[in-house]
Amino acid sequence: MNSEQLGKFRAMLEEMRRDIVSDVEQTISEMTDHQFNTPDITDRATLESDRSFELRLRSREQHLLEKINEAIARIDSGTYGICEDCEEEIGLKRLEARPVATHCIDCKIKQEQREKNIGR
Incomplete structure (x- = not known):
């Protein structure tokens, strides 16, 4: 793989990393801004379910972020691809x-x- 191709993949991976970090920051902001003191038990259950789903997504993204960092390290070490x-x-x-x-x-x-x- 030539240096131009490696540069293209590095840029792609770094963009993926920025997107994930941005999503995580947005999720943290939204979760800390929202009040979950909803008197209706059904609404509260829905909010908790949505929150749980969002946290599972972020957990998957954390795993992907680790893979992205490993791929960038492989580019640096010359073993990518x-x-x-x-x-x-x-x-x-x-x-x-x-x-x-x-x-x-x-x-x-x-x-x-x-x-x-x-x-x-």
């Missing part, structure tokens, strides 16, 4: 679709098949 299993290059189309990918499509399919077979 190399499959962790077979050490072949990960296809550009795959990286464009999932810039945090650590496995080529063939190794990822094999990994998912193994996981599926373990769950049986």
Whole structure:
């Protein structure tokens, strides 16, 4: 992968990171600004359900943020775009679709098949 492509992926990853951080800051702001002293029990339950859902989303984003930071570290170390299993290059189309990918499509399919077979 050439330096121009690496720069493109770094910019993509950094934008993803900024978006997540912005979403988290917005969620924190909204949760601290809203008063949840709703006298109606149904309204309170709905608010709590929405809040719980929002926190689950943020938890998933936290996991994605870790993957983004790891991908940026791989760019810095020169290992970005190399499959962790077979050490072949990960296809550009795959990286464009999932810039945090650590496995080529063939190794990822094999990994998912193994996981599926373990769950049986």
